[in-house]
Amino acid sequence: MMVRKQKKKSIIEKEIKKIVGKRVKINEPVKKYTTFRVGGTVDYLIKVTGVEELRAIVCLLNRNNIGCKVIGMGSNILVKDKGISGALLKLEGTFDRIQVIREKVIVGAGVSLPVLIKKCVDYELQGTEFLSGIPGTVGGAIVMNAGTGKQAIGDLIEEVEIFQKNGKIKLLHKEKLTFDYRKNNFLKKDVILKTKLSLKKGNKNDILSMIKSNLQKRVQTQPLSFSNAGCIFKNPRNKNRLTAGELIDRVGLKGIKKGKAQISVKHANFIVNLKGAQARDILFLINKIKKKVNEMFGIKLQMEIKIWG
Numbered sequence: 001m002m003v004r005k006q007k008k009k010s011i012i013e014k015e016i017k018k019i020v021g022k023r024v025k026i027n028e029p030v031k032k033y034t035t036f037r038v039g040g041t042v043d044y045l046i047k048v049t050g051v052e053e054l055r056a057i058v059c060l061l062n063r064n065n066i067g068c069k070v071i072g073m074g075s076n077i078l079v080k081d082k083g084i085s086g087a088l089l090k091l092e093g094t095f096d097r098i099q100v101i102r103e104k105v106i107v108g109a110g111v112s113l114p115v116l117i118k119k120c121v122d123y124e125l126q127g128t129e130f131l132s133g134i135p136g137t138v139g140g141a142i143v144m145n146a147g148t149g150k151q152a153i154g155d156l157i158e159e160v161e162i163f164q165k166n167g168k169i170k171l172l173h174k175e176k177l178t179f180d181y182r183k184n185n186f187l188k189k190d191v192i193l194k195t196k197l198s199l200k201k202g203n204k205n206d207i208l209s210m211i212k213s214n215l216q217k218r219v220q221t222q223p224l225s226f227s228n229a230g231c232i233f234k235n236p237r238n239k240n241r242l243t244a245g246e247l248i249d250r251v252g253l254k255g256i257k258k259g260k261a262q263i264s265v266k267h268a269n270f271i272v273n274l275k276g277a278q279a280r281d282i283l284f285l286i287n288k289i290k291k292k293v294n295e296m297f298g299i300k301l302q303m304e305i306k307i308w309g
């Protein structure tokens with residue numbers, strides 16, 4: 001049984017290599033691809049550089065019943081210690097393109113938010129400044145509707161091009177694209193390929209000073225010298241308007257440690273990896289927070305980060 005499984009795996013490995021060459025890694029530690037820097041391995045980590053390659057890989061994986069997900073910057077993910085079975089796809093090459101046409105920016109899903117923001121500065125386009133300090137890709141930001149308390153990326157989007165599991169490409173217009181707090185309501189198991197953002201002409205110095213001020217605020221309030229995945233929980237609705245971080249602080253958990261994982265003393269909705277944390281340590285702290293906040297406030301905190309594995 002084991003031998004047959006191994007044989008099948010090596011055949012699939014060869015077929016993947018036929019499509020992407022050396023851009024596949026087998027039993028690859030996922031921690032290298034996430035900002036939390038924890039977790040086990042994935043069977044196949046595949047870097048995909050264009051739509052035809054994506055189609056060929058998805059087709060091959062579907063045919064062999066191998067699950068697959070896209071990973072962006074891995075800045076909103078906790079991978080369990082046992083790792084992930086199946087494949088992780090990383091979008092590169094043509095997915096890293098940005099095109100500016102007057103006040104519209106057509107940007108590939110693999111582009112990182114800092115690169116997008118820099119391009120907007122170069123073209124004196126205003127509107128993406130609130131994204132500064134969020135370390136994701138455009139694809140990940142759309143999935144998560146990334147943003148701040150006041151704005152989110154969904155506010156800027158005119159169109160999204162997606163690749164469906166059946167191999168078809170679809171262009172979704174604004175009317176079909178609804179977003180909520182840290183989520184979108186239109187993606188199923190689709191891959192985001194690119195998006196068109198609608199921005200406004202602005203003044204370069206104003207744009208730069210807004211970015212600088214946003215980054216400074218983050219340095220002051222977030223534990224950026226440790227590996228982390230941003231806010232662990234969504235801010236819940238509650239009559240006292242307490243954020244998840246304030247709730248965690250009030251139940252007395254700020255600063256507590258499990259192994260090399262710690263609820264940040266700087267921002268209690270962050271858990272930091274003090275180098276060498278295990279995913280199970282982080283999960284222990286997550287469960288402790290959920291339990292305590294529910295016991296003391298009757299609030300069921302919802303996860304903002306995604307847990308894989």
Ligand SMILES: Cc1cc2nc3c(=O)[nH]c(=O)nc-3n(C[C@H](O)[C@H](O)[C@H](O)COP(=O)(O)OP(=O)(O)OC[C@H]3O[C@@H](n4cnc5c(N)ncnc54)[C@H](O)[C@@H]3O)c2cc1C
Pocket residue numbers: 035069070071072073074075076077091109110133134135136137138139140141142143144145146147148182190191192193222224228229230231306
């Ligand atoms: C220090 C720090 C600060 C942060 N601050 C904020 C903040 O202020 N606001 C905020 O909203 N978030 C914040 N985050 C969280 C995170 O950066 C965002 O959620 C970001 O948008 C995730 O993008 P990513 O590329 O890293 O996605 P990943 O974490 O790699 O993936 C997130 C999800 O998107 C999916 N995905 C990624 N790309 C694609 C694609 N092309 N097609 C389909 N699915 C895809 C993945 O499968 C996964 O389900 C912060 C994180 C850190 C570490």
